[in-house]
Amino acid sequence: MRGRADVLEPAILGLLHETPMHGYELRKRLNLLLGSFRALSYGSLYPCLKRLVSRGWIIGIDSPSAPPQHALSGKRARIVYQLTAEGKEEFLQVLSSSGPAAWEDDNFGVRFAFFGQTDADTRLRILEGRRSRLTERLETIRLSFNRTRERMDEYTLELQRHGLEQVEREVRWLDGLIDNERGQRRARPLGAGHQADAHPAVDGATGTPAQTTEKERG
Amino acid sequence: MRGRADVLEPAILGLLHETPMHGYELRKRLNLLLGSFRALSYGSLYPCLKRLVSRGWIIGIDSPSAPPQHALSGKRARIVYQLTAEGKEEFLQVLSSSGPAAWEDDNFGVRFAFFGQTDADTRLRILEGRRSRLTERLETIRLSFNRTRERMDEYTLELQRHGLEQVEREVRWLDGLIDNERGQRRARPLGAGHQADAHPAVDGATGTPAQTTEKERG
DNA sequence: GTTTTCATGTAACCCGTTACATGATTCA
DNA sequence: TGAATCATGTAACGGGTTACATGAAAAC
Numbered sequence: 001m002r003g004r005a006d007v008l009e010p011a012i013l014g015l016l017h018e019t020p021m022h023g024y025e026l027r028k029r030l031n032l033l034l035g036s037f038r039a040l041s042y043g044s045l046y047p048c049l050k051r052l053v054s055r056g057w058i059i060g061i062d063s064p065s066a067p068p069q070h071a072l073s074g075k076r077a078r079i080v081y082q083l084t085a086e087g088k089e090e091f092l093q094v095l096s097s098s099g100p101a102a103w104e105d106d107n108f109g110v111r112f113a114f115f116g117q118t119d120a121d122t123r124l125r126i127l128e129g130r131r132s133r134l135t136e137r138l139e140t141i142r143l144s145f146n147r148t149r150e151r152m153d154e155y156t157l158e159l160q161r162h163g164l165e166q167v168e169r170e171v172r173w174l175d176g177l178i179d180n181e182r183g184q185r186r187a188r189p190l191g192a193g194h195q196a197d198a199h200p201a202v203d204g205a206t207g208t209p210a211q212t213t214e215k216e217r218g
Numbered sequence: 219m220r221g222r223a224d225v226l227e228p229a230i231l232g233l234l235h236e237t238p239m240h241g242y243e244l245r246k247r248l249n250l251l252l253g254s255f256r257a258l259s260y261g262s263l264y265p266c267l268k269r270l271v272s273r274g275w276i277i278g279i280d281s282p283s284a285p286p287q288h289a290l291s292g293k294r295a296r297i298v299y300q301l302t303a304e305g306k307e308e309f310l311q312v313l314s315s316s317g318p319a320a321w322e323d324d325n326f327g328v329r330f331a332f333f334g335q336t337d338a339d340t341r342l343r344i345l346e347g348r349r350s351r352l353t354e355r356l357e358t359i360r361l362s363f364n365r366t367r368e369r370m371d372e373y374t375l376e377l378q379r380h381g382l383e384q385v386e387r388e389v390r391w392l393d394g395l396i397d398n399e400r401g402q403r404r405a406r407p408l409g410a411g412h413q414a415d416a417h418p419a420v421d422g423a424t425g426t427p428a429q430t431t432e433k434e435r436g
Numbered sequence: 437g438t439t440t441t442c443a444t445g446t447a448a449c450c451c452g453t454t455a456c457a458t459g460a461t462t463c464a
Numbered sequence: 465t466g467a468a469t470c471a472t473g474t475a476a477c478g479g480g481t482t483a484c485a486t487g488a489a490a491a492c
Contacts, residue, residue, distance in 0.1 A: 116371035153334035
């Protein structure tokens, strides 16, 4: 898997910055946040938490936690983790950084997920960095495409074409976001743009009253 | 990165099935094929080649190879790899397999890249498997989306929305491909469909006469 | 003549998954 | 009562990247 780049640690810090949590729940949140479609393994999560504890960025407090219903006693003792002062400082520092690392494939997602806590300047710088990173990639792909198109069979060609389209789409998405960031005061409320694109996006299962049993990655 | 699932080995087998190559060139082809945007490292490639050799699937022949131009002598001795009979057999077996493994995220790309050498039945089964895999994922995302939308800030929401749209787009892409596979005899020539989507796709740098210096991933 | 590209490798490290181990609680 | 979910971990393994090492040929 994508080694390097420490996407897990900042993600954990970020989630714990919002609210303290125990490992099990953290994992669920992380699965959503990271969007990696194979669930994060415990063999990865718990050692990481340990690491963060040993670095003094978080502490784990053993709490039996009274269950909302049933009123009776506590369920199994769970370890609720929360940020320390140092951890908070560390996270804020991560948030304010806007170097190339922030817009590489691995990190961009996490950084974006915490844009709500990132200041506007940094946000814009990251979005623009990401954009130029992608257009640069676009150039490379187009070049290779034009250089090798006659040697390729239709499927390879189609795969290439589709990949190209994906990146183009992503650039346009970024354009929308950047526009939105620039037209700061009372612009359209994010996720409205992309005119004439008729994105049906989220709608299925519209009526569900949010009471489904909490399931893996759901 | 994405550990497991052996995407490298089949890819190498497949490329060598088309034509013998030395490691350095193989890497370039692999970078295109795999579409992973960080170039494959030699520290990964050469050991893998070694593994394949030890398994008897490929052999490396030391050849000085006379350069096309200059007519004079051979450049540095390079090791040209080619499939053995066993390697060919192995690859063909991989090609004919159409289990769930074939349509998981990691493998689908490679499998698709070799569709030109895959029989129509297998192709269709893989495409359909992939499709149902994605729609299944779509359901999961939509559920979680509807369950957590009010608790999320606009950026997290937008990220989620964008992810959802990406998958939806991919499903539609698959629909086109499946249609195409089904309407076998003389259908539209792949990559034409997606009506009213006006995809500008490949065009930039149209005139380049394919003589640019071979560059990394290009 | 120097830089870039070609060309092949090795060893250490990182980080993630798999598989294993354990046990409480809740739901059918 | 038995299955599923909650909850926390450990150890082995795997495979990829980084960094290192080396050198020839081509391009500038």
